Amino acid sequence: MEYNQSEFLIETVVPQNELIISRTDLKGAITYVNDTFADISGYEIDELIGHSHNIIRHPDMPKRVFKELWEKLQKYGKWEGVVKNLRKDKGFYWVYANISGVYKDEKLVEYKSIRTPVDYETKLKYQKLYDEYRNIDKDSIRRVIYS
Numbered sequence: 001m002e003y004n005q006s007e008f009l010i011e012t013v014v015p016q017n018e019l020i021i022s023r024t025d026l027k028g029a030i031t032y033v034n035d036t037f038a039d040i041s042g043y044e045i046d047e048l049i050g051h052s053h054n055i056i057r058h059p060d061m062p063k064r065v066f067k068e069l070w071e072k073l074q075k076y077g078k079w080e081g082v083v084k085n086l087r088k089d090k091g092f093y094w095v096y097a098n099i100s101g102v103y104k105d106e107k108l109v110e111y112k113s114i115r116t117p118v119d120y121e122t123k124l125k126y127q128k129l130y131d132e133y134r135n136i137d138k139d140s141i142r143r144v145i146y147s
């Protein structure tokens with residue numbers, strides 16, 4: 001089924017007092033999520049573990065943001081920024097994500113992301129900015145597969 005704009009309009013508001021946490025392997029496959037992550041994304045924990053983190057990628061997110069994310073992670077071991085995520089039910093939620101390395105015996109073994117809420121002005125600002133990026137870069141419209 002094709003991308004249907006109206007399906008994307010319902011926002012889930014991220015609570016102020018909870019952190020949304022996930023960890024991935026070095027390629028971005030999810031290895032851990034907390035209960036809040038599952039609640040906010042609308043998935044069961046089992047549906048997320050082992051899946052690429054792009055399972056919650058929202059079609060409004062420009063490619064260049066994730067390109068920068070992975071470049072910064074590889075170069076500096078961390079990245080932070082504003083992300084619009086896609087829920088299982090095709091709704092969305094905005095987060096401020098702080099991603100950094102997980103080290104074991106000083107060796108990088110995983111990445112972790114800790115997310116906090118974003119205020120209304122910031123959401124507006126980033127929605128406009130990301131719309132511009134997608135236009136400038138001519139990102140193809142991503143079609144969401146309904147299953």
Ligand SMILES: Cc1cc2nc3c(=O)[nH]c(=O)nc-3n(C[C@H](O)[C@H](O)[C@H](O)COP(=O)(O)O)c2cc1C
Binds near residue numbers: 023056057061
């Ligand atoms: C620890 C960690 C957390 C991530 N969290 C998200 C996220 O919340 N939403 C998202 O769309 N991508 C997230 N990503 C980036 C994805 O791995 C992926 O690069 C992105 O969704 C774009 O998909 P693509 O690389 O298949 O184009 C995260 C990556 C890492 C390493």
